[in-house]
Every structure is written in structure tokens, then in C-alpha cells.
Amino acid sequence: SPLSNLAVRDVETLIHPYTNLAQHRETGPLVLERGQGIRVYDSNGKDYIEGLAGLWCTSLGYGNEELVEAAAAQMRKLSFTHIFGGKSHDPAIELAEKLKEIAPAEISKVFFTSSGSEANDTQVKLVWYYNNALGRPEKKKIIARQRGYHGVTIASASLTGLPANHGDFDLPIKNIMHTDCPHPYRGMEAGESEEDFSRRLAQNLEEMILREGPETVAAFIAEPVMGAGGVIIPPKGYFPAIQEVLRKYDVLMIDDEVICGFGRLGTMFGAQTLDIRPDTVSVAKALSSAYQPIGAVMVNEAVYQAMVEESRKLGTFGHGYTYSGHPVAAAVAIKTLEIYERENIVGQVAAKAPHFARRIQGFADHPLVGDARALGLIGALELVANKETKAGFTKPGVAAKLASLCEAEGLILRAIFGETLAICPPLIITEAEIDELADRLGRALDQCEAWVAA
Numbered sequence: 164s165p166l167s168n169l170a171v172r173d174v175e176t177l178i179h180p181y182t183n184l185a186q187h188r189e190t191g192p193l194v195l196e197r198g199q200g201i202r203v204y205d206s207n208g209k210d211y212i213e214g215l216a217g218l219w220c221t222s223l224g225y226g227n228e229e230l231v232e233a234a235a236a237q238m239r240k241l242s243f244t245h246i247f248g249g250k251s252h253d254p255a256i257e258l259a260e261k262l263k264e265i266a267p268a269e270i271s272k273v274f275f276t277s278s279g280s281e282a283n284d285t286q287v288k289l290v291w292y293y294n295n296a297l298g299r300p301e302k303k304k305i306i307a308r309q310r311g312y313h314g315v316t317i318a319s320a321s322l323t324g325l326p327a328n329h330g331d332f333d334l335p336i337k338n339i340m341h342t343d344c345p346h347p348y349r350g351m352e353a354g355e356s357e358e359d360f361s362r363r364l365a366q367n368l369e370e371m372i373l374r375e376g377p378e379t380v381a382a383f384i385a386e387p388v389m390g391a392g393g394v395i396i397p398p399k400g401y402f403p404a405i406q407e408v409l410r411k412y413d414v415l416m417i418d419d420e421v422i423c424g425f426g427r428l429g430t431m432f433g434a435q436t437l438d439i440r441p442d443t444v445s446v447a448k449a450l451s452s453a454y455q456p457i458g459a460v461m462v463n464e465a466v467y468q469a470m471v472e473e474s475r476k477l478g479t480f481g482h483g484y485t486y487s488g489h490p491v492a493a494a495v496a497i498k499t500l501e502i503y504e505r506e507n508i509v510g511q512v513a514a515k516a517p518h519f520a521r522r523i524q525g526f527a528d529h530p531l532v533g534d535a536r537a538l539g540l541i542g543a544l545e546l547v548a549n550k551e552t553k554a555g556f557t558k559p560g561v562a563a564k565l566a567s568l569c570e571a572e573g574l575i576l577r578a579i580f581g582e583t584l585a586i587c588p589p590l591i592i593t594e595a596e597i598d599e600l601a602d603r604l605g606r607a608l609d610q611c612e613a614w615v616a617a
């Protein structure tokens with residue numbers, strides 16, 4: 164169909180992130196206009212269930228008046244002040260206090276950013292700063308994982324373990340390397356238990372550390388459940404096995420909670436579901452339910468003390484963003500955390516998770532689905548041409564086709580790495596709405612099967 168006026172103007176003006184720009188010129192965008200609850204509406208008034216919570220972030224859904232009011236009130240009171248050298252404000256202080264209180268580890272201090280990428284970029288700098296302060300400047304390497312996703316700034320994209328983020332960008336930068344992806348469906352060998360698989364991955368990590376030289380390895384970064392790399396739920400015992408190795412070689416554990424933080428897995432942080440003991444933590448996205456762009460890095464006392472000493476020596480801690488601790492973003496985040504607590508959002512996720520898992524895993528029998536996985540309120544369908552061999556399709560873009568068929572059915576989902584369709588609805592979704600989501604997905608899957616066969 165011909166492009167609408169808005170779509171034409173879009174194609175003439177915008178460069179879209181993460182988009183096949185050539186194809187976009189032909190198809191144009193879906194222009195969304197408003198949202199309410201778990202739904203968004205396009206410019207023709209058609210409704211869509213936002214099955215990916217925007218980009219894994221709109222946990223309280225759309226049209227939350229309390230969040231609107233929190234932003235407006237702060238804008239009226241003090242729309243901006245920075246927190247560089249000697250300035251501060253109430254919302255930044257209160258939010259940092261709250262984060263310390265709920266953090267999944269002994270957190271000493273909080274540093275604010277505007278995004279997950281900035282948070283992880285800050286993590287890289289802090290790891291380097293910390294080891295310089297400790298007088299061991301050779302301890303700089305950071306081990307991330309293949310298919311991990313940590314953002315797109317130069318350092319964060321280097322941590323990310325996906326080909327699209329490296330390729331022509333000449334990344335990763337030096338001192339960043341990638342160990343195995345803990346993907347049971349693809350990685351487990353015949354006869355291997357999940358625990359055996361975890362031990363094997365930990366052993367591979369140890370071999371990498373020994374190969375590189377433990378005196379050069381500073382940190383390990385991981386998402387509890389990998390998001391954009393395929394919604395990969397690690398095998399049983401994975402993080403304890405990995406962390407045993409990290410402790411042995413004095414390697415910091417950076418926990419990237421940008422997707423899992425604030426209830427996604429049915430606990431406040433993914434660390435609590437998957438038994439991670441982080442030294443530092445990155446958060447963003449659901450911190451404000453995406454009503455404002457805000458992220459944070461939380462660090463333990465040892466890292467903080469090193470920063471204090473180093474900044475005394477250098478005259479300043481030379482890192483920070485204009486919008487670090489933005490008062491409006493902080494006020495919205497405070498309100499978001501208050502709502503999570505008051506409405507017992509996290510407990511409700513845990514209560515709804517079995518129903519969500521039943522509906523998602525119900526698709527395992529579909530001819531296109533190789534693996535259907537879910538934990539908390541995040542899940543995925545990994546599509547294969549052959550369920551026995553797990554071989555992929557000769558036709559490219561099957562998951563993308565499925566996402567577009569979902570869209571026609573009134574369901575927004577996203578194809579991610581590895582012919583996988585990600586499902587990550589707002590945390591406020593009800594069981595009846597989970598059914599509606601799954602019914603729309605089921606219809607799209609059947610149409611996709613016909614498309615693959617054609």
C-alpha cells in the first residue's frame with residue numbers, strides 16, 4: 164500500500180537505529196500515536212499489544228498518570244541542575260538512597276547516566292580507574308560473552324558480543340574479549356546435564372583467563388538472562404560456577420541488569436533469581452518504566468574507595484554526563500520504584516510467571532519452533548527448519564516475517580539474533596492479556612508456517 168503522509172516524511176528525514184535502511188525506504192514505518200495500559204495505537208486507531216514493552220522497558224505500561232505527574236511536578240519545581248563538583252538535588256539523593264536499599268549486593272554508591280550504554284561505558288572506565296588506583300595498570304581486560312548485549316557506545320558495543328555491533332565499526336576495542344554463550348538449546352552436548360554444561364563453560368572461562376594471564380584480567384560482565392542476543396536463560400548452576408572462577412583470579416563481576424532489573428524475572432533483580440553476587444551493577448530501562456531516559460551504575464565500597472583516592476590524586480573524577488542524575492528523570496524513577504513497591508509488581512510477576520511460561524512453552528509443539536523458553540515475564544521462540552537437527556531455514560528473515568505477521572494481528576514483538584522472536588510484555592500485563600497475546604502470536608505463527616512452506 165502507498166505510504167501515508169507521515170511515513171513519507173519519515174523516509175525523507177529520519178535515520179532509524181537498528182534498521183535495514185534500504186528496506187525501510189520501501190516499507191516505511193509503523194507510526195504509533197498513543198498508548199494505554201499494555202497497548203499502543205497507530206495513527207489509524209488500530210490497537211497493538213506491546214509484547215516487548217517497547218524495548219524491554221515500559222514495565223508499567225502506558226498512560227500512567229502518577230509518572231506523568233511526577234515529571235510535571237519536578238519540571239515546575241526545578242527542571243534542571245547538574246550534580247558536577249559540589250552541586251546536588253533532592254531527587255538524585257533520594258533515588259541513590261533507594262537504589263542502595265534495594266540493590267542485589269552491598270552497594271556503596273550510585274553514579275547516574277541517561278542510558279544502559281552509558282552505564283556500561285562507565286563500568287569499563289571504572290574498572291580501569293580502579294585498577295590504576297590499585298597500582299596494577301596491567302589488569303585491564305574485560306571478558307564479556309558471545310551474544311551478550313551491553314549497548315552501542317564504543318566501549319559498550321565492544322562488550323556486546325554480536326556481529327552487527329562489531330563488523331564495519333572496527334570493534335571490539337582492545338582489552339575486551341568474549342567467552343561462550345550459555346545457551347542450553349544450542350550449546351549442551353548429548354548426555355550433558357545443565358550443571359555439567361555450566362561447569363564446562365566455567366572451565367572454558369578459566370582457560371581463557373589463564374591464557375590471557377590472570378594479572379591482566381579485570382572484570383567479567385553478564386546479563387542475568389541475555390536479552391537482545393536471544394533471550395538466553397543460562398543453565399542451572401551457571402553463575403555460581405562462573406563466579407567461583409572469577410573469585411579465584413580476583414576478577415570483578417559486573418551485573419548488567421538493564422533488562423532484568425526491577426522485577427522482570429520475578430525478583431527485584433535478575434541476580435536474585437540466578438544467584439549472582441555482583442561487585443557492580445548497571446541498570447536503566449525499567450528504572451523509570453521508560454517515562455524518562457535514566458540509567459545508573461552501582462558500585463561496592465572497594466571500587467568507590469579507589470575512585471576517591473584516584474580523584475584526590477588527579478584533582479577530579481574526570482567522568483560524567485550533563486544529564487547524570489537529571490532531576491526530572493530521577494523524580495520519575497523514584498515514583499516508578501514507589502509504584503513497584505506499593506503495587507507489589509515484583510510479587511505479581513512471580514505469580515503470573517507460571518501462566519506466561521505455560522503459554523509460551525505451549526508453542527514448543529508448533530512445526531516452526533525449535534525452542535520455546537520463558538522465565539519470569541521474558542520469553543522467546545527460537546525458530547528452526549528442522550526440529551531434529553535444529554538446522555536453520557534456507558529462507559532468511561523468518562523471525563522478522565513472524566514479527567511482521569504479529570504486527571498485522573495486533574501484537575508488537577521483535578525478531579532478535581538467531582531467528583528468535585522475543586517476548587517481554589509490560590510487567591502489569593494480566594493473565595487474560597497474556598492469553599490474548601499468545602492467541603495473536605499463535606495465529607501469526609500459523610501464517611508464518613504457510614509463508615515458509617510457500
Ligand code: PLP
Pocket residue numbers: 218219277278279280281283312313314315386390391419420421422447448
Ligand atoms: N544492556 C542491556 C542488557 C540491554 O538490553 C541494553 C539495551 O537493550 C543496553 C545495555 C543498552 O541500553 P541503551 O539502549 O539504553 O543504551
